[in-house]
Amino acid sequence: MLLGLVPQATMPQFQTWEEFSQAAEKLYLADPMKVHVVLKYRHVDGNLCIKVMDDLVCLVLRTDQAQDVKKIEKFHSQLM
Numbered sequence: 339m340l341l342g343l344v345p346q347a348t349m350p351q352f353q354t355w356e357e358f359s360q361a362a363e364k365l366y367l368a369d370p371m372k373v374h375v376v377l378k379y380r381h382v383d384g385n386l387c388i389k390v391m392d393d394l395v396c397l398v399l400r401t402d403q404a405q406d407v408k409k410i411e412k413f414h415s416q417l418m
Contacts, residue, residue: 349396355409358399362390365397366417375417377410386410 352358366373369392376389383402388410390397401407 349398351398351400355399355401355406358388358397359409359413361397362413365390365392365395368392373417375414377414388414 350361352361372392374389374391376387376391378387378389379385380387385400385402386407387398387400399406399410401410
């Protein structure tokens with residue numbers, strides 16, 4: 339492989355939980371052994387960020403809604 343031709347990861351940010359969960363489920367089902375899930379909470383902003391990623395794709399959802407936190411918790415437990 340030539341230097342400088344390393345494929346760049348895509349990082350779409352989703353606005354709605356429905357779009358994010360569908361895309362994350364497809365990514366997970368494609369190859370479950372390569373998928374990583376990262377949760378990050380910032381108390382200062384009251385924001386929760388969830389990232390579902392493999393080697394090439396990083397799906398991101400940021401939310402400050404309590405109802406989305408419950409959905410994220412349920413989704414994460416289903417993946418585990």
